[in-house]
Amino acid sequence: MRRRTTLMAGLRLGALLPAAAGLRPRPALAQAGFPNRPIRLVIPAGVGGGTDILARLVAPGAAAALGTPVVIENRGGGESLIGTELVVRSPPDGHVLLFSDTSPYLARVLRSRMPFDPLTDLLPVMRVAVGSIILYAHPGSGIRDLGGLVARAKAQPGGISYGTSSTGSHLLGELLRMRAGIDLVHVPYRSGGLALNDVLSGHVPLTFNGASNGKGFVQSGELVAVGSAGEVRNPSLPDVPTFAEQGFPGFPAGSEWGLFAPAGTPAAVLDTVEAAFRQATFDPGLAGRLGELGFSPDGTRGAAYAEEMARAMRLWGEVAAAAGMVQQ
Incomplete structure (x- = not known):
């Protein structure tokens, strides 16, 4: 499934999305040469699910901070692998990003063969929010x-x-x-x-x-x-x-959503993207709506996020293997 939606500051999207600030680059977020065109925010799932809703809540604020439109592109199918692979194969310049739950990573622990490895081919930019099953x-x-x-x-x-x-x-x-x-x-x-x-x-x-x-x-x-x-x-x-x-500690929440970039994206670009989405995620005007929907803003940064993701996938890999869930 493919759907493209352009989100710009000031665009009225009804009650779901708050109004964003004017599209003027903010010096604290500015990075020379980036962005120089709209950002494609790929969601590897269809319209209307939790990932899609969260992305549409934070994208206007990120667009305002970056000073450029954010184009949401739903690329569902293939257990999230179609949209994820699109991002993995994109130029690592920060203009194509992935907004996803952990589905691409869970696919890795369930499949003996993958067209890419999310642990090495994606860079976690920021864990945007967590929920709980x-x-x-x-x-x-x-x-x-x-x-x-x-x-x-x-x-x-x-x-x-x-x-x-x-x-x-x-x-x-x-x-x-x-x-x-x-x-x-x-x-x-x-x-x-x-x-x-x-x-x-x-x-x-x-x-x-x-x-x-x-x-x-x-x-x-x-x-x-x-x-x-x-x-x-x-x-x-x-x-x-x-x-x-x-009395049952150590159970992951089961729901989290993050922002990812292709491997090789420059650190300065990642910093700019993270700052923009962090500003949007922690906008006080969004807090009530996020909580109402079960989203808790998180903000874990790239390196720490990558370490936590790898640790979680080790746990899920052990569980999947013990349960006989791994596909040959």
């Missing part, structure tokens, strides 16, 4: 917390199933299964909405799903939020305790 249960399941789930699963080996629509959510389920020593049955879905619908109808008792997807159903009592992955509670569901608070 929520474990939801049907109220009729009787599962209210992780302790209850583990007890039930040990009493009924192989008798409890959970639905997911993403690799990250599936890996979280496998990690819980391994660390808790329980037998859960995975049910794959094409979308998070379909998985959520089956839990709402009682066909499947559990789903690992996005915070914004299930928030309304938790508030209405149609779903129980069992726990939140990650180190901190999700801002959109602040009353839901983390896995760590329930």
